[in-house]
Amino acid sequence: MRPEIREYPFDWMLHKSMHIAFDSLKGSKKEYQCMLKYMPYFQGLMDLLGKYDEPGILFVDLVKDAVDEIVFARDQGKKICMTTFCFSPIVLLAMDVVPVVMEPLTVLPTILWKRGTYDFMNYCFEVGLSETSCSSQRGALGAYLAGLCEPIDFIVFDSGGVCDTNANVFAFSASYLNKPLFQMDYPASFLDKETREYQRKDYRELISFLESQTGNKLDLDRLRQGLEETHKQDLIISQIDEFQMLKPNPLPPIFNLFMYAGRFLATSKPGYTKLLESMLHTVQNNADQGKSGLQSGTEKCRALFCYIDHYSSDARMWNFLDDNGISHLGSILSRFFPDHAPYLQGDEINSGYHIKLDTLDDMIDSLSAINARSPMVKSIRGPYDSPYMWLEDALAFAKLYQADCIIYSGTPGCRNTWGMVKPFARDTEKHGFPTHIMYSDAFDERVESFETTSLRLAEFFRVRQLI
Amino acid sequence: MMNLIKQAAFDLSNDSITEWKKSNHPIVGYTCSQVPVELFYAGGILPVRLRGVGIHGLDIADAYYGPFICSFPKAILQSMAEKKLTHLDGAVIADGCDSMRRLDECWRRASNDYPHMRLPFFHYMNIPRKVADHARDWFIYELQKLQTLLMSHFNITITLEDIEKAIHLYNKSRKIIEQIETLRKFNPPKISGSDAFLISLAAESMAPETFQKEASAAYEQFLSQPAEISDGPRILISGSAYDDIHLIQTIESAGANVVGENVCFGPLHRKTQVSEKLSPLEALMEHYLLTCPCPRMFGRFDYRLGLLKEQIQSVQAKGVVLQNIRFCDLHASENGLLEPELEKEGIPCIRLEREYGSQTDTGRLRMRIDAFLERIT
Numbered sequence: 001m002r003p004e005i006r007e008y009p010f011d012w013m014l015h016k017s018m019h020i021a022f023d024s025l026k027g028s029k030k031e032y033q034c035m036l037k038y039m040p041y042f043q044g045l046m047d048l049l050g051k052y053d054e055p056g057i058l059f060v061d062l063v064k065d066a067v068d069e070i071v072f073a074r075d076q077g078k079k080i081c082m083t084t085f086c087f088s089p090i091v092l093l094a095m096d097v098v099p100v101v102m103e104p105l106t107v108l109p110t111i112l113w114k115r116g117t118y119d120f121m122n123y124c125f126e127v128g129l130s131e132t133s134c135s136s137q138r139g140a141l142g143a144y145l146a147g148l149c150e151p152i153d154f155i156v157f158d159s160g161g162v163c164d165t166n167a168n169v170f171a172f173s174a175s176y177l178n179k180p181l182f183q184m185d186y187p188a189s190f191l192d193k194e195t196r197e198y199q200r201k202d203y204r205e206l207i208s209f210l211e212s213q214t215g216n217k218l219d220l221d222r223l224r225q226g227l228e229e230t231h232k233q234d235l236i237i238s239q240i241d242e243f244q245m246l247k248p249n250p251l252p253p254i255f256n257l258f259m260y261a262g263r264f265l266a267t268s269k270p271g272y273t274k275l276l277e278s279m280l281h282t283v284q285n286n287a288d289q290g291k292s293g294l295q296s297g298t299e300k301c302r303a304l305f306c307y308i309d310h311y312s313s314d315a316r317m318w319n320f321l322d323d324n325g326i327s328h329l330g331s332i333l334s335r336f337f338p339d340h341a342p343y344l345q346g347d348e349i350n351s352g353y354h355i356k357l358d359t360l361d362d363m364i365d366s367l368s369a370i371n372a373r374s375p376m377v378k379s380i381r382g383p384y385d386s387p388y389m390w391l392e393d394a395l396a397f398a399k400l401y402q403a404d405c406i407i408y409s410g411t412p413g414c415r416n417t418w419g420m421v422k423p424f425a426r427d428t429e430k431h432g433f434p435t436h437i438m439y440s441d442a443f444d445e446r447v448e449s450f451e452t453t454s455l456r457l458a459e460f461f462r463v464r465q466l467i
Numbered sequence: 468m469m470n471l472i473k474q475a476a477f478d479l480s481n482d483s484i485t486e487w488k489k490s491n492h493p494i495v496g497y498t499c500s501q502v503p504v505e506l507f508y509a510g511g512i513l514p515v516r517l518r519g520v521g522i523h524g525l526d527i528a529d530a531y532y533g534p535f536i537c538s539f540p541k542a543i544l545q546s547m548a549e550k551k552l553t554h555l556d557g558a559v560i561a562d563g564c565d566s567m568r569r570l571d572e573c574w575r576r577a578s579n580d581y582p583h584m585r586l587p588f589f590h591y592m593n594i595p596r597k598v599a600d601h602a603r604d605w606f607i608y609e610l611q612k613l614q615t616l617l618m619s620h621f622n623i624t625i626t627l628e629d630i631e632k633a634i635h636l637y638n639k640s641r642k643i644i645e646q647i648e649t650l651r652k653f654n655p656p657k658i659s660g661s662d663a664f665l666i667s668l669a670a671e672s673m674a675p676e677t678f679q680k681e682a683s684a685a686y687e688q689f690l691s692q693p694a695e696i697s698d699g700p701r702i703l704i705s706g707s708a709y710d711d712i713h714l715i716q717t718i719e720s721a722g723a724n725v726v727g728e729n730v731c732f733g734p735l736h737r738k739t740q741v742s743e744k745l746s747p748l749e750a751l752m753e754h755y756l757l758t759c760p761c762p763r764m765f766g767r768f769d770y771r772l773g774l775l776k777e778q779i780q781s782v783q784a785k786g787v788v789l790q791n792i793r794f795c796d797l798h799a800s801e802n803g804l805l806e807p808e809l810e811k812e813g814i815p816c817i818r819l820e821r822e823y824g825s826q827t828d829t830g831r832l833r834m835r836i837d838a839f840l841e842r843i844t
Contacts, residue, residue, distance in 0.1 A: 127803070128800065128802070128803020128804055128806065128807070129800050129803055130791075130795075130796040130799030130800045130803065131799075132535070132793065132794050132796055132799065133796045133799075133800065134796075160595075160596040160597065160765055161562065161593070161595070161596055163565065164564050164565040164763065164796065164797060165565065165796050167596070167765050168762070168765070168796050168797055168800055169800075170765075171762075171765040171766055171768070172800045172801075172803070172804065174766065174768075175768040175769075175804050176804065181765075181766050182766075183596065183597060183765045183766055185595055185596040185597055185602070185765075187593050187605065188562065188568075188591065188593050189593075194605070194608060198601055198605055201599075201601040202599075202601065205599060205601075382591075383571050383572050383591060384572055385572060385575075412534075412535040413535070413796070414535075415535070415536060415537075415564070415565035415566050415569075415794065415796065416565040416569070417533075418532070418533030418534070418535045418536055419532060419533065419536055419540075419565055419566055419568070419569025419570075419572075419573070420531075420532075420533075420569045420572045420573060421533055422530070422531055422532070422533060423531055423572055423573065423576040426576075439534075
């Protein structure tokens with residue numbers, strides 16, 4: 001790592017960036033315009049956040065608070081837990097633990113900083129992590145491995161049996177940083193009795209681990225509060241999900257990012273509820289007017305992202321979609337599977353989770369069920385064409401949300417999906433959905449520049465006569 | 468001598484397999500060292516570890532797998548498509564790692580295009596990645612599930628007594644391999660690394676009784692007439708799945724002696740026998756889950772480091788080659804942790820990345836190995 005990079009703590013830089021972004025967006029139009037000349041490399045991102053007024057500002061506020069919590073955790077005597085986006089942090093918050101979620105912390109600087117997170121990504125290799133490992137964690141992880149952040153206390157991940165590259169990164173970090181680790185792993189099947197029982201036992205073991213690490217007992221009242229708030233948030237998300245089925249889709253593309261990044265960083269927190277309410281308001285207004293959520297107001301094509309999004313610098317992916325009249329119908333990151341989700345209503349068996357609050361046991365079971373439906377954990381733990389897995393989910397979403405096409409965006413580090421995305425794409429094509437596989441890295445533009453990525457995407461939309 | 472063994476090490480359609488096939492007993496391929504062979508053999512089924520030997524490209528496999536995938540499962544798929552494994556009556560795909568578990572879907576999809584790949588018995592086996600009590604129960608549940616499926620598909624019975632007998636039989640193979648390994652402890656060794664490794668490989672590609680006969684004869688011969696081996700530096704190879712002797716040959720032709728492997732081929736990689744005191748399924752669980760030295764078992768780095776150090780000491784290795792197949796993140800990262808730990812204790816290491824199968828880059832590897840040997844001699 002270059003010596004000058006070591007001079008600046010990663011989390012504090014992010015903290016500063018978010019505060020400046022927030023203050024800029026909160027300023028008057030004139031102040032904001034004046035500030036733009038000082039941010040030549042991420043004007044697109046600022047515009048993207050700014051053009052939706054309240055939801056954009058609330059999102060930045062939410063991220064700012066999440067980063068603040070990390071940098072001030074020690075001052076407040078809180079423990080810090082390194083974890084992953086596919087682990088629901090409700091239980092950590094209920095135990096007064098601050099989660100440090102690697103993937104969103106990689107995305108933020110990737111879209112926000114001119115140099116992205118390349119130095120930190122590379123640092124992971126310097127200390128021995130495989131250079132073919134997933135980039136989604138490496139951006140932030142490099143900084144943690146280099147000691148450029150508030151030190152973590154322990155590590156929790158739940159990608160065993162789901163995604164080896166993800167799990168491996170956390171196992172590596174635990175050994176390298178010499179920190180205690182807890183992993184949850186998942187059987188390939190989803191709803192059978194044995195699997196549910198396994199998940200319940202695994203989750204109870206996690207709670208014992210957390211209690212031993214924090215010295216605190218699981219706080220029943222905080223847990224209940226957290227789950228109640230999550231339920232409230234789920235209900236709003238379900239409403240937004242339902243609006244997304246409309247034609248034209250009244251949801252601006254970037255709202256998908258707000259929805260899942262908010263969930264990963266601030267689930268069960270009132271700030272996230274406020275953001276969702278504000279998003280719902282915008283979406284409802286658009287729907288009332290029969291308007292598309294796209295800036296142009298005209299929806300030319302509806303694209304379902306069957307895996308994740310693309311986090312190019314300056315968030316150019318969303319502007320690309322917006323500029324080309326392509327409506328974003330969500331990805332595996334934005335679907336959480338509560339039992340009232342509109343996409344589960346037609347199922348013969350409702351595979352969603354139900355939040356129960358009566359007893360501690362009920363609440364722990366609810367947490368376990370939420371976690372078992374986290375992104376990746378739900379859809380790619382088993383063979384992609386098995387019941388309730390990736391293909392079934394993607395086809396169901398594509399039909400329900402009236403998708404014109406399906407886009408795969410991932411990272412070369414994703415052994416799991418690259419192991420079967422070709423047969424998957426053939427299957428979705430057979431079902432009538434033109435499918436495009438992006439060979440770029442969602443978190444690292446050095447693999448393929450966004451210029452190339454967008455040219456290939458544009459070619460796909462053109463050749464398949466989608467726009 | 469060693470002809471049958473060499474054949475089995477290089478060819479999965481070897482004479483021992485052909486002989487077995489004549490007896491009308493089934494043959495089932497499996498993909499991972501955590502799949503218990505004893506369970507198959509207890510029902511009169513010959514288990515054969517699937518490997519991608521005898522192929523010259525990956526063109527068919529690349530049509531199903533994406534580009535960023537380990538070449539080991541790709542090679543297995545290619546072998547199947549190229550009709551190199553036509554004797555199989557079934558296959559068990561274990562979720563050893565992400566690349567390997569996706570062999571399940573790629574294989575099934577490829578059998579639509581290559582119908583000879585469609586096997587009457589095809590099973591995806593779950594294996595936990597931790598050793599907690601409930602994970603142990605889960606592994607036993609998976610064993611029972613596999614047992615039931617084998618019985619119903621092949622119309623056979625597999626009793627606990629049958630499993631006990633199979634454990635006893637395979638332990639005998641392990642014992643013979645252990646004896647052969649003792650020949651490597653001499654200085655200079657009485658057997659070359661490539662010959663010793665061939666014997667380990669053959670154990671997973673032929674009927675155990677035939678293997679035992681052939682391997683015992685080989686042991687006796689090497690004991691009485693040791694191979695002519697020079698007194699070179701003693702090297703241990705560790706890392707990704709490795710079933711090709713070319714890397715060993717490259718090292719040995721550079722003047723070193725490969726005195727041990729810590730890779731997932733050959734029954735030795737776990738060292739211990741399967742317990743004959745525990746109930747058979749418990750014993751299999753203990754052996755195949757609890758003592759598994761693969762980094763897929765997350766959070767057990769210290770355990771694996773301990774095992775490797777023990778092995779280094781036991782074979783008196785002077786250097787360790789930490790190799791991994793490209794895109795094998797598990798071993799590549801583990802090697803990144805092992806290297807500083809071992810170097811700290813004065814054990815020189817070199818990290819090598821390679822592709823699965825016969826080496827396409829022998830020159831590059833030879834140059835790095837030469838430099839490494841220069842460093843340690």
